[in-house]
Amino acid sequence: MSAAALTRVPVTIITGFLGAGKTTLLRHILHKAQGHRIAVVVNEFGSLGIDGEILRGCGIEGCRDDDIVELTNGCLCCTVADDFLPTMEALLDRADPPEHVVIETSGLALPKPLLKAFGWPTVRNRMTVDGVITVVDAPAIATGRFADDPEAVAQQRAADPSLDHDNPLAEVFEDQLNAADLIVLNKTDLLSPQELERVEAEVRRLAPRPVRLICATEGKVDPAVLLGIGAEAEADLAARPSHHDAEDGEHEHDDFESFVATVPEQTSVEGFLTLLQDVAAKYDVLRMKGFASVAGKPMRLAVQGVGTRFRHEFDRPLTAGAECTGRIVVIGEKGLAESAIRAALSTAG
Numbered sequence: 001m002s003a004a005a006l007t008r009v010p011v012t013i014i015t016g017f018l019g020a021g022k023t024t025l026l027r028h029i030l031h032k033a034q035g036h037r038i039a040v041v042v043n044e045f046g047s048l049g050i051d052g053e054i055l056r057g058c059g060i061e062g063c064r065d066d067d068i069v070e071l072t073n074g075c076l077c078c079t080v081a082d083d084f085l086p087t088m089e090a091l092l093d094r095a096d097p098p099e100h101v102v103i104e105t106s107g108l109a110l111p112k113p114l115l116k117a118f119g120w121p122t123v124r125n126r127m128t129v130d131g132v133i134t135v136v137d138a139p140a141i142a143t144g145r146f147a148d149d150p151e152a153v154a155q156q157r158a159a160d161p162s163l164d165h166d167n168p169l170a171e172v173f174e175d176q177l178n179a180a181d182l183i184v185l186n187k188t189d190l191l192s193p194q195e196l197e198r199v200e201a202e203v204r205r206l207a208p209r210p211v212r213l214i215c216a217t218e219g220k221v222d223p224a225v226l227l228g229i230g231a232e233a234e235a236d237l238a239a240r241p242s243h244h245d246a247e248d249g250e251h252e253h254d255d256f257e258s259f260v261a262t263v264p265e266q267t268s269v270e271g272f273l274t275l276l277q278d279v280a281a282k283y284d285v286l287r288m289k290g291f292a293s294v295a296g297k298p299m300r301l302a303v304q305g306v307g308t309r310f311r312h313e314f315d316r317p318l319t320a321g322a323e324c325t326g327r328i329v330v331i332g333e334k335g336l337a338e339s340a341i342r343a344a345l346s347t348a349g
């Protein structure tokens with residue numbers, strides 16, 4: 001690590017595709033790193049501000065609400081000058097600035113434009129990127145979620161030679177992997193040892209350079225391994241190729257879309273989960289997360305879906321009458337059947 005890096009506030013960037021387990025990892029860091037002043041910056045795609053709410057509700061001693069900053073004005077990699085840099089400067093200018101900043105990117109963000117932002121004059125002498133941690137959804141790799149279909153790519157390239165990928169998921173995933181200083185292969189509980197071995201080999205093969213890889217469940221990795229990598233990633237951009245290098249980081253987000261659907265009070269938890277799973281399968285939804293109320297239950301039901309895999313918990317008391325209507329963020333590839341999904345979710349499961 002250079003001498004200059006030692007005097008700058010270290011920043012850790014947590015990236016990884018939708019639902020890989022970034023917020024889960026971050027919660028683990030905050031739980032284990034009590035006593036350290038860590039500021040958290042969260043950016044979500046199609047936000048209801050759920051990640052920020054989950055982190056604020058972590059109940060960790062010493063973790064103050066104003067240490068968690070949400071950037072909801074679109075993709076963090078595209079709003080660098082307007083939103084991101086002023087946020088960083090404000091953190092640094094606090095009377096008690098953080099010892100470490102952790103940024104959770106949206107699952108669709110490209111890390112490289114964000115890394116480049118740390119070269120801007122207002123922050124480059126005050127912050128350094130300690131490391132980029134890429135959280136990888138191991139079962140998603142096992143099922144070939146990010147794999148290109150070589151035949152389809154060849155056909156499309158024949159029609160349009162300038163084409164990069166037929167699979168926008170592959171492109172985002174590869175950019176995120178390319179930026180990594182550390183890869184956390186998460187959700188290993190969902191794979192057999194043989195499957196995990198295959199996935200690990202596949203991820204190592206895809207990574208552009210040999211970086212450390214750690215297997216994890218529920219993001220449980222010692223924060224001492226995650227924080228303090230000392231990579232100075234902003235000074236090492238050439239080692240982190242991006243599909244958008246030729247366009248100087250310019251990229252479109254219209255490969256993906258999202259909306260917030262309202263859901264009525266549900267009759268049962270099981271019925272609602274079945275409804276959500278059916279919708280995810282039928283319309284190829286990538287990610288759903290949100291809240292609903294269930295008849296006769298005094299608590300709010302929080303649901304999280306990655307593909308067709310859902311988790312739920314009753315997370316907080318409902319405020320009388322106010323929250324009967326639930327809200328679910330729905331994220332998918334361009335062409336998502338919004339009206340059909342809204343209609344399906346407007347029925348009570």
Ligand SMILES: Nc1nc2c(ncn2[C@@H]2O[C@H](COP(=O)(O)OP(=O)(O)OP(=O)(O)O)[C@@H](O)[C@H]2O)c(=O)[nH]1
Nearest residue numbers: 017018019020021022023024107187217218304311
């Ligand atoms: N089975 C299993 N589920 C996990 C694991 N880690 C996280 N999850 C679940 O996966 C879902 C998504 O986790 P998050 O931490 O919200 O993922 P994320 O990457 O922050 O999601 P986005 O911000 O929407 O991209 C949640 O339901 C988690 O509880 C794991 O190791 N195993």
